[in-house]
Amino acid sequence: xxxxxxxxxxxxxxxxxxxCCAWNEKNTKIFPVSRGLKxxxxxxxxxxxLDPLIDRNPTEExxxxxxxxxxxHNVTSLKNILVEFDSGGIKGQLKFIDDIxxxxxxxxxxxxxxxxxxxxxxNDFQTLEEYSNVVKTIxxxxxxxxxxxxxxxxxxxxxxxxxxxxxxxxxxREGVIQELLDVRxxxxxxxxxxxxxxxxxAIMEAASQANEDTSNxxxxxxxxxxxxxxxxxxxxxxxxxSLYKAACDLFRNNYSFDDICNxxxxxxxxTEGELTRTIRSAQYRNxx
Numbered sequence: 001x002x003x004x005x006x007x008x009x010x011x012x013x014x015x016x017x018x019x020c021c022a023w024n025e026k027n028t029k030i031f032p033v034s035r036g037l038k039x040x041x042x043x044x045x046x047x048x049x050l051d052p053l054i055d056r057n058p059t060e061e062x063x064x065x066x067x068x069x070x071x072x073h074n075v076t077s078l079k080n081i082l083v084e085f086d087s088g089g090i091k092g093q094l095k096f097i098d099d100i101x102x103x104x105x106x107x108x109x110x111x112x113x114x115x116x117x118x119x120x121x122x123n124d125f126q127t128l129e130e131y132s133n134v135v136k137t138i139x140x141x142x143x144x145x146x147x148x149x150x151x152x153x154x155x156x157x158x159x160x161x162x163x164x165x166x167x168x169x170x171x172x173r174e175g176v177i178q179e180l181l182d183v184r185x186x187x188x189x190x191x192x193x194x195x196x197x198x199x200x201x202a203i204m205e206a207a208s209q210a211n212e213d214t215s216n217x218x219x220x221x222x223x224x225x226x227x228x229x230x231x232x233x234x235x236x237x238x239x240x241x242s243l244y245k246a247a248c249d250l251f252r253n254n255y256s257f258d259d260i261c262n263x264x265x266x267x268x269x270x271t272e273g274e275l276t277r278t279i280r281s282a283q284y285r286n287x288x
Contacts, residue, residue, distance in 0.1 A: 005037050005169060023040065033049075046164070080119070080120050089113055097117060109181055111171070136160065141195070198278065202244045205241075229242055
């Protein structure tokens, strides 16, 4: 058991990092990562490493600068992403993840009816904004794949926060062990981009354009970028990303899926499968 737990924690954290360990909802505290390897094993751990010395942004009267706590602004390493499902049962969830070939690093049985999958990136995200946009895109992609496979599985969007608690392996929950199901390897940016069918750069550009449209109250009229794309297309090596960014803009301007397929098909220079997959990704990203 210890060797398996060592492997789990070594994949997700550096030896000198600190995490929140919890044995019940009120009994939480910041500990060195090694605490997760000792009896009694914690029921939950924080998804990412935390500042062990201070609270960087106390927001309540009972918070204090010198009392570290679990919060997004206290996360020191943005690398782990949590994927959970609200339905489907453990066997159905494992099969679905296998069917869609989602890359992940670890999976842990919750002790009841679900698995907690963690995607641990090879390199940290540089900002909370980048982390959040990539996480949302992963959830949208999973939702899209579930729809395509006519699966009733629903990814839990509440797991998007980097300081979220996740079930820790080894804890006995009402007589059932939270079993460590699998430990694989860290996930590279290239591997995750291949699963998403879109680059991190395109995800951030689309999010930036959406924020700009909102701040400028430009709810109608496609961007200059999109108009140029529809006229000139894109350079080789950027075709999927360019289509994704343009499709996000078109969805925000009330174009339908079929409309976007029709207006981009002649300039995208992609196979029909690549075209529709990229546009579907943009559709789910924009909540259509």
